[in-house]
Amino acid sequence: MTRPALIGDIGGTNARFALVTPDTFEPHDILSLSCAxxxxxxxxxxxxxxxxxxxxxxxxxxxCLAFACPVHDDQVRMTNNAWVFSKRDVxxxxxxTLFKVINDFTxxxxxVPHVAAQDLVPVGEGQAADGCAxxxxxxxxxxxxxxxxxxxxxxxxxxxxxxxxxxxxIDEREQNLLRYFRSRYGRVSVERILCGQGLLDLxxxxxxxxxxxxxxxxxxxxxxxxxxxxxxxVDTVLRFLKILGDVCGDAALTMGARGGVYLCGGIxxxxxxxxxxxxxxxxxxxxxxxxAYNAGIPTWVVTAPxxxxxxxxxxxxxxxxx
Numbered sequence: 328m329t330r331p332a333l334i335g336d337i338g339g340t341n342a343r344f345a346l347v348t349p350d351t352f353e354p355h356d357i358l359s360l361s362c363a364x365x366x367x368x369x370x371x372x373x374x375x376x377x378x379x380x381x382x383x384x385x386x387x388x389x390x391c392l393a394f395a396c397p398v399h400d401d402q403v404r405m406t407n408n409a410w411v412f413s414k415r416d417v418x419x420x421x422x423x424t425l426f427k428v429i430n431d432f433t434x435x436x437x438x439v440p441h442v443a444a445q446d447l448v449p450v451g452e453g454q455a456a457d458g459c460a461x462x463x464x465x466x467x468x469x470x471x472x473x474x475x476x477x478x479x480x481x482x483x484x485x486x487x488x489x490x491x492x493x494x495x496x497i498d499e500r501e502q503n504l505l506r507y508f509r510s511r512y513g514r515v516s517v518e519r520i521l522c523g524q525g526l527l528d529l530x531x532x533x534x535x536x537x538x539x540x541x542x543x544x545x546x547x548x549x550x551x552x553x554x555x556x557x558x559x560x561v562d563t564v565l566r567f568l569k570i571l572g573d574v575c576g577d578a579a580l581t582m583g584a585r586g587g588v589y590l591c592g593g594i595x596x597x598x599x600x601x602x603x604x605x606x607x608x609x610x611x612x613x614x615x616x617x618x619a620y621n622a623g624i625p626t627w628v629v630t631a632p633x634x635x636x637x638x639x640x641x642x643x644x645x646x647x648x649x
Contacts, residue, residue: 331381332643333372333390336434336635337362339407339468343633344375347640349389352441354636356381362408368392369412369420391427391643393434393635395468403428407468427649429642431635432471433484436463437645438638439475439589439629440482446631447589448599451608453625455587460485462584464575465592466525470518474582483647489578490518497573497610500536500566507532517574521567523594526550530563550597564598565605572610576621580614588626596630 331346334354342362345354356379365371372390376382396406404411418426429437439461455461460476472489475482494515496502508515508528519525523546530549534541537559543549552560575588588611595602612622631637642648 333387334639335392338395342371345636352640389425391639393429393431393639395431398428432473433486434635434638435591436473436475437641438634441637442631447627450602450626456585459586460582460584461586462582462588466521466594467592470521481645481647491516504532533559533563568605568607569610572607576611590628595628
């Protein structure tokens, strides 16, 4: 029997682990563990393997884990929890012959080619061009931006820090919103707006511009209020999606993403009903002389719950991923 490999997608709060048969991309024995319950990464991995019956002599010898933090050095320090580890030390303690550590959004990007068609919700028209780059972008805790393109033998990831480009207002409303954000943060990146906290800040900005006091204190409360017809919350959600369209369109031009744009992250699946009512697609294509170029690029929302695990499975034996 082929020994399974370990894959994982690890954020500040939860560590999602699974097993995968080498050379396949279908995770099984998926469990989500609370990072706070374990003093170290190794403790969490060992407990997971014990729970699914693959500890000790049956433990995997290969692993690829994705982390929501910088991972380029041997020493990895999690951004939003207390875990700090050496890649070499973890590989030794878990007796792994192959151990890859990648960024979580790189995993999201590498997972996109393996997402089933039923887990892709189209937004607007367009036709993907074969052999071209794909843009993967995801508002969540922050704004992840990455690309992939088909190499000669495997998908090649293009990690970026595109969420930190400068926000560029398009109309008078956005000029006023920019002044509000600038007064609080100084320089305003697109991530300041296109993330969970950004949605809440955008709501507070709209309330301020209308001379009203904010009534809601979390992003979830804002989206719930929008669904219930609160006028300020509705304006907020629609503007959030319009700005996302602007940013996705710019990034698609920069990357030449004629292979399509994939919208990931935890926020957009909750806003699926709003996307067709918003100006997302109009803003995506409204690029002056390049409007026809962008209008031909398809956009999808990725609703698959384990795209990061699919990407870790892809990265395991992908020669383009160190």
